[in-house]
Amino acid sequence: xxxxxxxxxxxxxxxxxxxxxxxxxxxxxxxxxxxxxxxxxxxxxxxxxxxxxxxxxxxxxxxxxxxxxxxxxxxxxxxxxxxxxxxxxxxxxxxxxxxxxxxxxxxxxxxxxxxxxxxxxxxxxxxxxxxxxxxxxxxxxxxxxxxxxxxxxxxxxxxxxxxxxxxxxxxxxxxxxxxxxxxxxxxxxxxxxxxxxxxxxxxxxxxxxxxxxxxxxxxxxxxxxxxxxxxxxxxxxxxxxxxxxxxxxxxxxxxxxxxxxxxxxxxxxxxxxxxxxxxxxxxxxxxxxxxxxxxxxxxxxxxxxxxxxxxxxxxxxxxxxxxxxxxxx
Ligand code: ACO
Numbered sequence: 001x002x003x004x005x006x007x008x009x010x011x012x013x014x015x016x017x018x019x020x021x022x023x024x025x026x027x028x029x030x031x032x033x034x035x036x037x038x039x040x041x042x043x044x045x046x047x048x049x050x051x052x053x054x055x056x057x058x059x060x061x062x063x064x065x066x067x068x069x070x071x072x073x074x075x076x077x078x079x080x081x082x083x084x085x086x087x088x089x090x091x092x093x094x095x096x097x098x099x100x101x102x103x104x105x106x107x108x109x110x111x112x113x114x115x116x117x118x119x120x121x122x123x124x125x126x127x128x129x130x131x132x133x134x135x136x137x138x139x140x141x142x143x144x145x146x147x148x149x150x151x152x153x154x155x156x157x158x159x160x161x162x163x164x165x166x167x168x169x170x171x172x173x174x175x176x177x178x179x180x181x182x183x184x185x186x187x188x189x190x191x192x193x194x195x196x197x198x199x200x201x202x203x204x205x206x207x208x209x210x211x212x213x214x215x216x217x218x219x220x221x222x223x224x225x226x227x228x229x230x231x232x233x234x235x236x237x238x239x240x241x242x243x244x245x246x247x248x249x250x251x252x253x254x255x256x257x258x259x260x261x262x263x264x265x266x267x268x269x270x271x272x273x274x275x276x277x278x279x280x281x282x283x284x285x286x287x288x289x290x291x292x293x294x295x296x297x298x299x300x301x302x303x304x305x306x307x308x309x310x311x312x313x314x315x316x317x318x319x320x321x322x323x324x325x326x327x328x329x
Pocket of ligand 1: 255
């Protein structure tokens, strides 16, 4: 049995936060943000809108487009670093309940911006081992809830949203996910972290509002992201005897236009091959790849059989890439 990437869906919150508005909140400018990141605006979820609310909306679209019935989903895996509840219940179980799927296997994984590649690898492994048939994978983030809007080094980067995909068992090898790389280096965990609140650094007194805010060594992360991702995508193509020119859509994690450009240039990709949404959504962590893929789909540019290359890098540190054909309609 092989695993096929059957459908894509996403949800984008309506509220827009522009660079102009951010420049009234912290000492920054539209020019600086655009030049250093490529971001012009990002979406912010409503105060009472949870990560699971966004995840459900993305999932409903993905299921509708998958051609399978909702009841046939046998596992839900959510990639998130901004869960509804920090310890339990998992966001995946909340999503399952909201969708009326109370008998499925459901759990979250934490791999920051690489989350979608990790959940894709989990879906592939469960399906190929014969344990599951139709896996709903979701990347959903309310990054605004863990962002410090007084820190200009991070608050200009992040946005909210969700993306989902249905991965199904198939006997048709031409539909199969070709290959996946996932990796981590915990020795660089302090490059990107939410340092307080866990057992590593328990709250000493009352819970502080900023307890779970992101801290980032941006410049160090940037350099290692470019180096690591470039090596990783070159490797996955070589491992699979695939030329960069065979890739129809390169759909990278949307963290920073300069990182995307450096990796794209290293592979000598044409502009038309590279999918970009960073200018309008910012960095939505685990949600960014499926949100970008969904835009491509809704623009009518993603067709059955199109070869896709995905890559991502994030907190942990974690990184990964995936080579796969789109197997939807
Ligand atoms: N506006 C104006 N100036 C700023 C801002 C801002 N928003 N932020 C920082 N600066 C200043 C700094 O203080 C510094 O000033 P100094 O030279 O006087 O000290 C100067 O700009 C340069 O700062 P750098 O941090 O070196 O800027 P850099 O070019 O590296 O850009 C950025 C910063 C955009 C954060 C970049 O490093 C980046 O994109 N890093 C990677 C982020 C990433 O990919 N993270 C992984 C995924 S996220 C996840 O997993 C959740």
